[in-house]
Amino acid sequence: MATKRKITNLTEVARITCVVQKGLADTVNASLLEVGVQGATVHYGVGTGVRERMGILGIAVDVEREIMSVLVPLDQVDRIFERMYLAAHLDTPGNGYIFVTPLLQAATYIPPHLLND
C-alpha cells in the first residue's frame, strides 16, 4: 500500500546571498554555524574587479568570487544579514556585498517532533 505523502510548506522565509572574495565563504559559514544557522550553500562565480592589474601600486580586486546562499526565517533576516556582513568584512572596499531575496514558500524535510509541536 502506498504511503500517503504530504508536503510541508514553509512560509515567511527569505534567502540571503552574500558575494565574497574567494576563500572567505568558509569564514562566513563558520560564523553562521556558531549561531545555529545551517544549510548554507556556496558556489563560485565571477564579479566586478580587475583581471590583470597587479603590482606594487595597483590595488587589484580579484574577480573570482564565492557566492553563498542561505534560507532564513523572515523575522531573523536582519540579525543574520548583519552577522554575515561583519563576518565577511563587507565594510572594507572590494570585499563584496550582500542582499536578501524574498521567497513565497520553501519546503524541506521537517523532523516529526517539530511538526508535532
Add this chain to the structure above:
Amino acid sequence: MSNEHTEDTPVVAPVAIPDIRYTRMLTCILYEGGGEKVLEELHHKGVNEAYYYNVRGNPIGRASLAGGLPEMPKTEVLHAVVAADQADYIYNFLYHELNLNKEGQGVISINRLIRSSPNTLPADMQDEAAH
C-alpha cells in the same frame, strides 16, 4: 582627562551596516555566454553589484550541440542588483545588449529584494566607472 583614550582602550568605530531597501535583482540566463563583457559595461554604468557563473542548460528546441560528446557548457547565469529606480533602464539595456529579442539567446527576469548593501570598490576602481 577621563575621556582620553590610552593604548589599553583602543577606539573602535562602530560599523555602519547598510540598510538599502529599494533594490531589484535582474537575472539573465545567457545560453551563448557573454557575462564578462556585460559585467564590464555594467561597471562603466556604475553598477558593481553583479556577478555571473556557468551552468549547464540548453534553450528550448536545442537538445544538444553534439550528441555523445562531453558538453562544454557556455550557458551563464548573470545577476545584477540595481536601485529600484534604475531597474527598468538596466533591464532594457541588458535585453538589447544581450540580444535577448533573438531566438535561443536567453531570458531576463526581475525581482524585488528586501535589503541589500553596495559593493564598494577601492577608490581608484570607483573612478574607472565614470570613464
